[in-house]
Amino acid sequence: MRSLISRSLALSAALCLGGCATTSQTAPPPEAPAPQAPQQEQAQAPAQPQAPATVPTVPLHRPAPMQLVVQANPASPIVSFRLVFHAGSVDDPKGKEGLTALTADVLSEGGTRNLTSAQLLEALFPMAAELNASTDKELTVFSGRVHKDHLARFLDIFTDVLLAPRLSPQEFERLRARALSDVRNGLRSENDEMLGKVALDALLYQGHPYAHFVGGTEKGLESITLEDVKAHAARVFTQDRLVIGLAGPVDEALQKTVVSRLSALPATGAPRVELPPVPTTAGRALVVQKPTLSTAVSLGYVTPLRRGDPDFFPVSFALSYLGEHRQSSGVLFGELREKRGLNYGDYAYAEHFIEQPGTTYNRTNIARTQQDITVWIRPVVPGNGMFATRGALYFLDRLVKQGIPQDQFELRRGFLLGYSRLWEQTDQRRLGYAIDSLLYGTPDFLEQYRAALAKMTPESVQAAVRRQIRPEALNFAFVTQDADGLAKLLKEQPPSPISYASPKPPELLSEDKAIISLPLPIRADAVQVVPAQTFMEK
Amino acid sequence: MTQRLLPLLLLLLGVALPAAAEQVPASPFFPYPMQVDRLPNGLTVVRVPFKSPGLIAYQTVVRVGSRNEVEPGRTGFAHFFEHMMFKGTKNFPEGEREKVISTYGFDDNAFTSDDITVYHSYGPTAGLEKLVEIEADRFRNLEYSEPSFQTEALAVLGEYHKNAAQPYLKIEEELGRTAFTKHTYGHTTLGYYDDVKAMPQAYQYSRTFFERWYTPDNVLLFVVGDFDDAKLMQAVRKHYGPWDRKVASVNVPTEPPQTKERSVHIDWPQSTQPRHFHAWRTPAARLDTANAAIQAVLADYLVGTTSPLYKELVLDKQLAQDIGSDFGIHRDPHLFSVVAVLQKEENRAAVASAFNAAVKELATGKVDASRVEAIKSNTRYGLLMGMETAKSVATQLSVYAGIYGTPDALARHYQRVSEVKPADLVAFAKKYLTAANRTVLTLTPKTAGGQK
Numbered sequence: 001m002r003s004l005i006s007r008s009l010a011l012s013a014a015l016c017l018g019g020c021a022t023t024s025q026t027a028p029p030p031e032a033p034a035p036q037a038p039q040q041e042q043a044q045a046p047a048q049p050q051a052p053a054t055v056p057t058v059p060l061h062r063p064a065p066m067q068l069v070v071q072a073n074p075a076s077p078i079v080s081f082r083l084v085f086h087a088g089s090v091d092d093p094k095g096k097e098g099l100t101a102l103t104a105d106v107l108s109e110g111g112t113r114n115l116t117s118a119q120l121l122e123a124l125f126p127m128a129a130e131l132n133a134s135t136d137k138e139l140t141v142f143s144g145r146v147h148k149d150h151l152a153r154f155l156d157i158f159t160d161v162l163l164a165p166r167l168s169p170q171e172f173e174r175l176r177a178r179a180l181s182d183v184r185n186g187l188r189s190e191n192d193e194m195l196g197k198v199a200l201d202a203l204l205y206q207g208h209p210y211a212h213f214v215g216g217t218e219k220g221l222e223s224i225t226l227e228d229v230k231a232h233a234a235r236v237f238t239q240d241r242l243v244i245g246l247a248g249p250v251d252e253a254l255q256k257t258v259v260s261r262l263s264a265l266p267a268t269g270a271p272r273v274e275l276p277p278v279p280t281t282a283g284r285a286l287v288v289q290k291p292t293l294s295t296a297v298s299l300g301y302v303t304p305l306r307r308g309d310p311d312f313f314p315v316s317f318a319l320s321y322l323g324e325h326r327q328s329s330g331v332l333f334g335e336l337r338e339k340r341g342l343n344y345g346d347y348a349y350a351e352h353f354i355e356q357p358g359t360t361y362n363r364t365n366i367a368r369t370q371q372d373i374t375v376w377i378r379p380v381v382p383g384n385g386m387f388a389t390r391g392a393l394y395f396l397d398r399l400v401k402q403g404i405p406q407d408q409f410e411l412r413r414g415f416l417l418g419y420s421r422l423w424e425q426t427d428q429r430r431l432g433y434a435i436d437s438l439l440y441g442t443p444d445f446l447e448q449y450r451a452a453l454a455k456m457t458p459e460s461v462q463a464a465v466r467r468q469i470r471p472e473a474l475n476f477a478f479v480t481q482d483a484d485g486l487a488k489l490l491k492e493q494p495p496s497p498i499s500y501a502s503p504k505p506p507e508l509l510s511e512d513k514a515i516i517s518l519p520l521p522i523r524a525d526a527v528q529v530v531p532a533q534t535f536m537e538k
Numbered sequence: 539m540t541q542r543l544l545p546l547l548l549l550l551l552g553v554a555l556p557a558a559a560e561q562v563p564a565s566p567f568f569p570y571p572m573q574v575d576r577l578p579n580g581l582t583v584v585r586v587p588f589k590s591p592g593l594i595a596y597q598t599v600v601r602v603g604s605r606n607e608v609e610p611g612r613t614g615f616a617h618f619f620e621h622m623m624f625k626g627t628k629n630f631p632e633g634e635r636e637k638v639i640s641t642y643g644f645d646d647n648a649f650t651s652d653d654i655t656v657y658h659s660y661g662p663t664a665g666l667e668k669l670v671e672i673e674a675d676r677f678r679n680l681e682y683s684e685p686s687f688q689t690e691a692l693a694v695l696g697e698y699h700k701n702a703a704q705p706y707l708k709i710e711e712e713l714g715r716t717a718f719t720k721h722t723y724g725h726t727t728l729g730y731y732d733d734v735k736a737m738p739q740a741y742q743y744s745r746t747f748f749e750r751w752y753t754p755d756n757v758l759l760f761v762v763g764d765f766d767d768a769k770l771m772q773a774v775r776k777h778y779g780p781w782d783r784k785v786a787s788v789n790v791p792t793e794p795p796q797t798k799e800r801s802v803h804i805d806w807p808q809s810t811q812p813r814h815f816h817a818w819r820t821p822a823a824r825l826d827t828a829n830a831a832i833q834a835v836l837a838d839y840l841v842g843t844t845s846p847l848y849k850e851l852v853l854d855k856q857l858a859q860d861i862g863s864d865f866g867i868h869r870d871p872h873l874f875s876v877v878a879v880l881q882k883e884e885n886r887a888a889v890a891s892a893f894n895a896a897v898k899e900l901a902t903g904k905v906d907a908s909r910v911e912a913i914k915s916n917t918r919y920g921l922l923m924g925m926e927t928a929k930s931v932a933t934q935l936s937v938y939a940g941i942y943g944t945p946d947a948l949a950r951h952y953q954r955v956s957e958v959k960p961a962d963l964v965a966f967a968k969k970y971l972t973a974a975n976r977t978v979l980t981l982t983p984k985t986a987g988g989q990k
Contacts, residue, residue: 118849125844126912128919147919174856181811189809192703291808294699329640341692344700379699411640418643418662425927501738502685
């Protein structure tokens with residue numbers, strides 16, 4: 001079972017799921033000239049192309065209804081099911097934020113026509129079978145794993161969850177209460193790092209269907225009824241939105257059985273949400289105030305870059321070099337943590353990243369029409385908040401201006417050729433990648449990435465980086481106790497000197513001189529302070 | 539990173555090491571054959587061929603954790619030292635190790651618990667021989683400067699800060715401090731905040747720590763996946779063979795018996811769900827007793843998702859958002875706990891009463907044999923479900939072996955679980971789950987349930 005006392009860890013995965021609306025419904029900050037890029041003495045480089053004013057909507061691909069994806073693995077004794085619906089928090093009706101995620105929970109945990117929730121748990125338990133649901137902005141996944149000894153029984157239960165959910169008022173209330181607690185406690189109080197990421201999402205996607213937290217808003221969850229759940233399931237968990245993934249010892253008969261049973265789902269439901277373009281407004285900062293020992297920092301911007309774009313692989317390469325998630329070989333990790341001792345880690349991402357629990361890898365099936373490039377600075381002592389943020393910007397900017405040295409380039413290529421193989425070592429992840437490839441129109445995504453790695457050069461990567469990575473486009477989110485104090489610093493941007501507990505080499509101290517006064521691309525009129533206890537209210 | 543809660547943990551002690559070379563056949567409790575060698579210097583080397591073409595998992599288990607932090611002011615040091623193990627040697631100065639890891643693309647990290655420190659790498663077989671070389675080198679010849687040590691101490695402080703936002707760190711600190719008055723299980727693996735802040739001043743002690751515990755006779759090496767065994771062992775003997783230190787002995791204080799109930803309350807200054815813990819002092823995991831296996835079954839029996847308590851408190855009455863146990867196997871006597879995340883503070887008495895009633899019912903002999911069988915089935919299939927990758931296999935082997943002290947501990951533990959009888963649960967509950975042997979921890983948030 002999930003550990004009780006680490007429930008917030010389990011929640012942290014959910015908390016990464018996206019943004020939320022802040023309660024301080026301030027008007028969008030006034031447009032202002034883009035700030036100048038940080039001044040550094042670096043190699044002259046050609047001018048960057050004009051930044052786009054918005055990230056347009058290029059819809060994800062729509063596979064055929066109930067398209068089947070099979071990753072046969074006859075030697076495995078474990079059968080994996082992965083049902084991916086093109087339905088997510090963007091489908092939440094206004095005022096009912098959290099409905100898609102709650103609906104998925106009520107279906108997967110609330111019992112079936114034949115089994116109460118307790119009987120469902122009792123049926124799955126002796127098999128050690130897994131049945132989970134997870135929702136993101138645009139996709140909801142129902143996943144199952146079972147030993148082949150119990151396949152028939154599990155298949156009945158797994159399909160009943162979708163076709164004949166119990167929808168009991170009691171379970172609805174229980175799961176809604178849990179979802180509310182996840183917002184009121186988990187999000188607002190128990191995990192500063194995730195709160196910072198959610199705050200950044202709220203900032204980047206203000207006014208967009210991505211803006212609210214996938215788990216819902218407080219008012220949204222309070223207003224949801226069991227009837228809403230029942231209707232919503234029929235609206236969004238439909239054949240035309242479904243991709244069926246099967247892996248393990250899967251034969252023709254099982255494929256036919258699964259497709260045949262799921263044909264009982266509604267053929268169609270609600271029309272797909274039409275996502276608006278996202279303004280690429282830069283220079284905003286959101287400071288979330290809460291009692292905490294440290295300051296958590298996330299920065300990023302929305303981008304038209306996504307899988308399938310010719311620049312995606314080289315930019316992914318470059319940001320892996322800058323800061324592969326929870327690996328110690330990245331530049332940010334080395335410079336900010338290892339050399340300066342600022343915090344526990346610092347990372348960078350070419351697309352939205354949600355850590356799959358128990359791994360250091362990105363979750364699969366969180367595909368998004370519109371993407372973001374982000375940098376994550378794990379909590380620092382409050383006095384170093386400004387310096388750490390400037391430090392991350394300094395090294396990001398250096399990447400754009402100077403590129404990757406040849407020796408580092410070769411190391412990173414070797415790293416990714418090996419490390420990327422670890423991303424596809426389970427049946428569920430292989431299915432996930434195959435289904436994402438359908439949605440993005442990028443067949444054999446990881447093979448294509450490795451093929452691209454073999455052909456990249458430092459010059460080709462830097463060219464893509466210069467097209468796509470824009471330090472001046474960044475927006476900033478912070479979680480800290482002295483929010484007003486930090487907001488003042490962000491507006492006035494005085495130097496942020498730093499002292500160390502141990503001697504540092506001259507070259508590091510020289511770099512620090514550039515960092516401590518580096519202008520952050522933040523507009524003084526676009527700095528907001530929000531108390532955590534009102535965050536995600538509606 | 540610190541990993542306090544190791545899923546699947548259970549234990550049995552007793553260092554029944556095999557002979558110098560031994561083939562351990564596959565069994566219902568571990569479905570892969572295992573080759574075990576013990577080098578003359580005491581290093582235990584375990585290999586498990588596993589279908590993961592071109593990939594291996596490589597894990598080094600050091601039988602040291604926060605349990606070994608016996609000196610005042612040194613709490614958190616095993617975990618801090620785990621960080622220092624990445625700081626280089628003369629042969630591979632700081633940063634050079636990263637180059638090797640990066641060249642091949644290994645997923646490379648470590649974790650520390652109360653009893654063990656595990657260093658794990660997962661990646662291409664092509665890098666295995668080089669990995670053997672750099673791993674052996676750091677375990678034999680670790681060398682780092684005082685400034686590097688002082689800088690890393692700040693990263694550990696950052697780790698403390700990131701964890702401090704969650705109520706669990708405080709819960710763990712207070713529960714340990716209350717339940718243990720002498721034994722080092724009284725402090726957490728992260729260590730006390732004041733000790734973490736003082737770590738930069740402990741450079742000399744860090745060398746002592748290395749010499750004491752990072753010795754071949756205190757280490758087990760696991761390699762799982764796709765590899766040539768002869769080549770691997772040739773490299774292992776070459777690089778690890780000259781390692782010649784002997785493990786130290788320190789006096790980990792014995793915890794005196796508990797004679798009356800203890801309690802501790804936490805007023806949590808922020809919003810969270812109220813929590814209620816009952817934690818009993820229970821025996822260590824040892825291979826010559828069934829105590830760990832019984833506790834593993836007992837956790838599911840009392841508060842698992844198919845328990846009557848779960849049905850009553852979570853599903854039917856909805857007095858608790860969740861209930862469960864945080865039991866994990868330990869080298870020395872530790873705790874068996876039942877935990878409730880309450881819906882509301884007002885539910886505390888009813889939940890505590892339900893906990894007491896369930897324990898009393900079991901201790902007085904009422905036990906559901908069919909549920910015990912279901913738990914065993916869940917354990918058996920759960921083990922198979924959890925062995926999908928070379929890394930997941932290696933991690934389970936490492937954790938059990940590190941705590942029990944023998945390479946085949948995982949299989950022996952699961953065999954023990956399969957032998958647990960309903961009457962064992964009754965006898966255990968009667969003996970250990972008593973009020974006098976219990977610590978009650980309560981946590982009340984500033985704003986219960988997050989209500990503003």
